[in-house]
Amino acid sequence: MKRTLSSEEEHAFLRATLDYMQHGVAMYDADHKLVTWNERFVDYLQMPEEFLGTDRTFSDYIRYIGARGEFGEDADIEKELEKRLKVLATSHSFERVRPDGMVMEVRRDPVPGGGFIAIYTDITERKKQELALRKAMEDAESANKVKSSFLANMSHELRTPLNAIIGYSELLAEDAQDRGDKAALGDLEKISAAGKHLLGLINEILDLSKIEAGKMEVYLERVDLRKAIDDVKTIVDPMIAKNGSRLVIECPPDIGGLKTDITKIKQCLINLLSNAAKFTKQGTVLLRLSREKDDHGVAHVRFDVGDSGIGMTPEQLGRLFQAFTQADSSTTRNFGGTGLGLTITRHFVTMLGGAIDVVSEPGKGSTFTITLPDRGGGEAEAGHAADDLRMQPEGVASAITVLIVDDDPAVHDVLSATLGREGYVLLHARDGAEALAIMRKSPPDIVTLDVQMPKIDGWSVLGIMKSESALEHIPVIMLTIVDDRNLGFSLGASEFMTKPIDRNKLTALLRKLAPAKADAVILIVDDDPDVREVIAATVKAAGMTSAQAANGREALGWLSNHAAPALVLLDLMMPEVDGFEFLEKVRELDSMIEVPIVVLTAKDLTERERSFLAERTLLVLSKSGQPIGTLGAALSALAHRHHGAAESRLEK
Amino acid sequence: MKVLLVEDNEMNRDMLSRRLMRNGYEVVMAVDGQQAVTLAGSASPDIILMDMSLPVIDGWEATRRVKADPATKGIPVIALTAHAMAEDEKKARDAGCDDFDTKPVDIQRLMGKMQALLGSA
Numbered sequence: 001m002k003r004t005l006s007s008e009e010e011h012a013f014l015r016a017t018l019d020y021m022q023h024g025v026a027m028y029d030a031d032h033k034l035v036t037w038n039e040r041f042v043d044y045l046q047m048p049e050e051f052l053g054t055d056r057t058f059s060d061y062i063r064y065i066g067a068r069g070e071f072g073e074d075a076d077i078e079k080e081l082e083k084r085l086k087v088l089a090t091s092h093s094f095e096r097v098r099p100d101g102m103v104m105e106v107r108r109d110p111v112p113g114g115g116f117i118a119i120y121t122d123i124t125e126r127k128k129q130e131l132a133l134r135k136a137m138e139d140a141e142s143a144n145k146v147k148s149s150f151l152a153n154m155s156h157e158l159r160t161p162l163n164a165i166i167g168y169s170e171l172l173a174e175d176a177q178d179r180g181d182k183a184a185l186g187d188l189e190k191i192s193a194a195g196k197h198l199l200g201l202i203n204e205i206l207d208l209s210k211i212e213a214g215k216m217e218v219y220l221e222r223v224d225l226r227k228a229i230d231d232v233k234t235i236v237d238p239m240i241a242k243n244g245s246r247l248v249i250e251c252p253p254d255i256g257g258l259k260t261d262i263t264k265i266k267q268c269l270i271n272l273l274s275n276a277a278k279f280t281k282q283g284t285v286l287l288r289l290s291r292e293k294d295d296h297g298v299a300h301v302r303f304d305v306g307d308s309g310i311g312m313t314p315e316q317l318g319r320l321f322q323a324f325t326q327a328d329s330s331t332t333r334n335f336g337g338t339g340l341g342l343t344i345t346r347h348f349v350t351m352l353g354g355a356i357d358v359v360s361e362p363g364k365g366s367t368f369t370i371t372l373p374d375r376g377g378g379e380a381e382a383g384h385a386a387d388d389l390r391m392q393p394e395g396v397a398s399a400i401t402v403l404i405v406d407d408d409p410a411v412h413d414v415l416s417a418t419l420g421r422e423g424y425v426l427l428h429a430r431d432g433a434e435a436l437a438i439m440r441k442s443p444p445d446i447v448t449l450d451v452q453m454p455k456i457d458g459w460s461v462l463g464i465m466k467s468e469s470a471l472e473h474i475p476v477i478m479l480t481i482v483d484d485r486n487l488g489f490s491l492g493a494s495e496f497m498t499k500p501i502d503r504n505k506l507t508a509l510l511r512k513l514a515p516a517k518a519d520a521v522i523l524i525v526d527d528d529p530d531v532r533e534v535i536a537a538t539v540k541a542a543g544m545t546s547a548q549a550a551n552g553r554e555a556l557g558w559l560s561n562h563a564a565p566a567l568v569l570l571d572l573m574m575p576e577v578d579g580f581e582f583l584e585k586v587r588e589l590d591s592m593i594e595v596p597i598v599v600l601t602a603k604d605l606t607e608r609e610r611s612f613l614a615e616r617t618l619l620v621l622s623k624s625g626q627p628i629g630t631l632g633a634a635l636s637a638l639a640h641r642h643h644g645a646a647e648s649r650l651e652k
Numbered sequence: 653m654k655v656l657l658v659e660d661n662e663m664n665r666d667m668l669s670r671r672l673m674r675n676g677y678e679v680v681m682a683v684d685g686q687q688a689v690t691l692a693g694s695a696s697p698d699i700i701l702m703d704m705s706l707p708v709i710d711g712w713e714a715t716r717r718v719k720a721d722p723a724t725k726g727i728p729v730i731a732l733t734a735h736a737m738a739e740d741e742k743k744a745r746d747a748g749c750d751d752f753d754t755k756p757v758d759i760q761r762l763m764g765k766m767q768a769l770l771g772s773a
Contacts, residue, residue: 159734160661160734162756163661163663163664163734163756164663164664167663167664167756167757170759171667171670174671174674195756196756219742234764263741263742530707534708
């Protein structure tokens, strides 16, 4: 039975519903007068009693809030009101922070017959959690980055002394062999073997960390399979012979080629064959190549690596591809190995689009099978093989994407106007983090990078780019601000040079910037004595005299006691007073206004990155010094060189 | 048979040069890329073993210069790097290196590669 509610009852129900809600609710009529509200609304908005009646309107209420200072100190209250009135006809929502820090989500929806309903939700907790979550994510990301670069540096540091241990023990072993000293020979060979084991571990851990960080790259090229097999045979033959076994290779003479990553497939086969060698005594290790088609008719190349060794149980097979587990924990003791080889092999095979499988029985040996899809291109001549990779149309700017990274909107406007007209596709980033996010998602062809930006500056963005394999090849044009006094970096720097210093370039620079007078003095400011010496020798060879300072403070001291030099060569990263601070201070000296300063840039860049920058196309332009047309020309030159390089690589 | 060994690490230079000499090679040494380019021209080596991370100019650039000079471009260059990463080998070959090996050097393997290049030269 359905009973009809009286209007009083209906009103009471509605009232109760409103008061029990976890939201603040207010309803306004067509004249924007407040007609219904609940207690939470009063509580959330902290409105005085006199606003809770029909003699005040929504506008009065907004003006009151504004007067209370909730739109900010200098806010134009009428403008704020206008903004709010404009959107009342549509559903909308926004967030508001109460002066005491409470965050509210405000939602307003129009109701039929005019008027609207406003719902307020307390989202302070949710906001806090979101913030904590974002911070945790950022922390994790940066920790991961630190971990990767730590691992890379660390493995290099570990390898250097290890090289000496392995090399000298082998040298001594050769001596012992010549002398016929068998006891010493045995011990020395153990040192060398242990060193090599440790080295293998370090290399594989580095590979694995690169794979996990997504930094392992695949280079596809035409691979002559017979030649690849010959290379692999040279390496694994001695390992197999050591246990008295022999290697049998079955490869059809017309096996041909395959488009794949030669280094990775060789590494995979070496891993599998050296495993087979380890677990097979006085037996046979088989490497068989064949071509086959899968169920969908796709052509594959199949590599089988079989042995007549100890084999594995089903339980052991299950754990096989996990890092740091061998079939049996005693395996490492008896057979050596790092336990990472198969994990890496499987990762590589997956990266190459293939699959790896294993069949094994205890006592009967194991057979590992790698199948790689053959998508064509392998049989073609090298020149043709490159065709399908050459996707960019020739000489058309429209194919080129430029990412503009600058915190100054004016720069975006100017570049959009000039470059956009030339047909470049433009992407925009207002800061370093946004720039990196865009680059990682869709790498542009060229990046223009502002040096001075809040939070992450241009040099740091460049440093990060050069450390990520997907980004390191992207040519970068640095834009620096010369006319801002506070930004010390570019104050009057005439040129930039990358380290390690190329003596020919330096000599040319000296000739260009310093007048060839006998009394011309070049001031070298660098905290690395070796760098100072190298530069001093070059300066001397050019017939000039040099003075040296180990940091900015010493350099400023020298300048106050001497006549102005003909040229200053300046490192950036130095103790006490660094290059940035030096640049800022030195221009206050009257004698130094005209003196050219060459900045030696190596900030945050590793050896490899420096050589990368030196050999590629880092152009340093100044934002105020260069007419914008020059930038356009530089961009097209870069784009050209970039494509040219890509093509010549492919044709090799 | 004359080998130009380019290596900035003193211990590595000492080790490898002694082992090469023991195996009958004459060894000329350079400690940076600039010296390597100079010696490639003046010492007329039969083959160059080139470390890649070198001071003054690095091994990639030094190789490019050796290969750009008509007087020295016929000399085979074997790149030696600390770790066999795919991109290292690729980069070395792009710079013009004829072959590639990793450190620590397996002397038999290295001499095999040297003989292969010298035989074909």
